[in-house]
Amino acid sequence: MPDGNLITTEEILAQGNVMYQRPDALSETFTHYCPGCTHGLIHRLIAEAIDELGIREKTIMVAPVGCSVLMYYYFDVDAVEAAHGRAPAMATGLKRTQPHKVVFTYQGDGDLASIGAAEILHAANRGENITVFFVNNAVYGMTSGQMAPTTLPGMVTTSTPHGRDVEVHGYPMRMAEIIAGLPGAVYVVRRSVYDARTIRQAKKAVVTALKAQLAGLGLSMIEFLSNCPTNWHMSPPDSLTWIRDNMVPYFPLGDFKVVDAVKALE
Numbered sequence: 125m126p127d128g129n130l131i132t133t134e135e136i137l138a139q140g141n142v143m144y145q146r147p148d149a150l151s152e153t154f155t156h157y158c159p160g161c162t163h164g165l166i167h168r169l170i171a172e173a174i175d176e177l178g179i180r181e182k183t184i185m186v187a188p189v190g191c192s193v194l195m196y197y198y199f200d201v202d203a204v205e206a207a208h209g210r211a212p213a214m215a216t217g218l219k220r221t222q223p224h225k226v227v228f229t230y231q232g233d234g235d236l237a238s239i240g241a242a243e244i245l246h247a248a249n250r251g252e253n254i255t256v257f258f259v260n261n262a263v264y265g266m267t268s269g270q271m272a273p274t275t276l277p278g279m280v281t282t283s284t285p286h287g288r289d290v291e292v293h294g295y296p297m298r299m300a301e302i303i304a305g306l307p308g309a310v311y312v313v314r315r316s317v318y319d320a321r322t323i324r325q326a327k328k329a330v331v332t333a334l335k336a337q338l339a340g341l342g343l344s345m346i347e348f349l350s351n352c353p354t355n356w357h358m359s360p361p362d363s364l365t366w367i368r369d370n371m372v373p374y375f376p377l378g379d380f381k382v383v384d385a386v387k388a389l390e
């Protein structure tokens with residue numbers, strides 16, 4: 125304020141011209157994420173969708189191990205913490221015992237595609253009626269940027285100082301394509317959050333994925349191509365451009381499976 129006085133949230137709301145505010149499904153707190161990390165942005169998209177669908181009181185989140193391990197502090201929904209990679213197994217138990225709840229997992233690429241590869245494959249194959257938000261930043265972020273299953277060929281990480289060599293380390297795994305091939309998955313798409321257009325598309329997909337669960341159709345999963353400015357050693361803007369120019373060519377954005385019953389919800 126020009127006179128140095130602070131204005132409270134209540135005063136802004138009283139003015140009635142609010143353009144932007146925190147979704148109810150997010151807590152009023154700071155996050156520990158690095159500057160420019162898109163975990164916070166993806167949290168917001170999920171929270172907005174929860175608000176819009178009016179499901180905050182019946183949502184249970186399964187938090188992963190990884191940079192988003194503390195996400196239960198950032199959401200104002202019920203939450204449990206899974207062991208590394210085991211979120212889909214935990215979500216299975218929660219949803220089967222409380223089918224009226226909305227259950228989602230939130231997992232990094234180390235969590236979902238490496239240590240938890242078995243859990244996500246079997247949950248999708250069984251057609252568990254849960255929603256999976258898969259954040260692919262191509263590295264193990266929390267533990268200082270080691271190679272993940274999704275690290276790109278030639279990409280330098282702390283465990284591949286000369287770049288990922290596919291002859292030695294294998295190829296990056298395209299998880300959305302793999303999961304889409306399983307019969308119990310009903311909605312599997314890949315989105316990103318590197319500019320306004322992709323963020324809008326990602327938000328729309330989050331709503332559809334949760335609607336698929338509300339309709340009882342089976343497993344829905346969104347893979348988000350995400351960034352890690354800290355471990356990629358880039359500025360936040362450069363890391364977003366890097367997603368577009370380097371990740372998207374290997375991990376194409378798009379819809380890999382949308383069954384007819386989900387199309388009817390879009």
Ligand SMILES: Cc1ncc(C[n+]2csc(CCOP(=O)(O)OP(=O)(O)O)c2C)c(N)n1
Binds near residue numbers: 192239
């Ligand atoms: C059973 C087990 N193995 C290994 C670890 C160490 N660990 C913690 S986070 C992590 C990688 C997380 O990477 P990712 O899932 O890609 O998420 P990000 O941190 O990049 O968001 C690992 C290997 C652990 N906590 N538990």
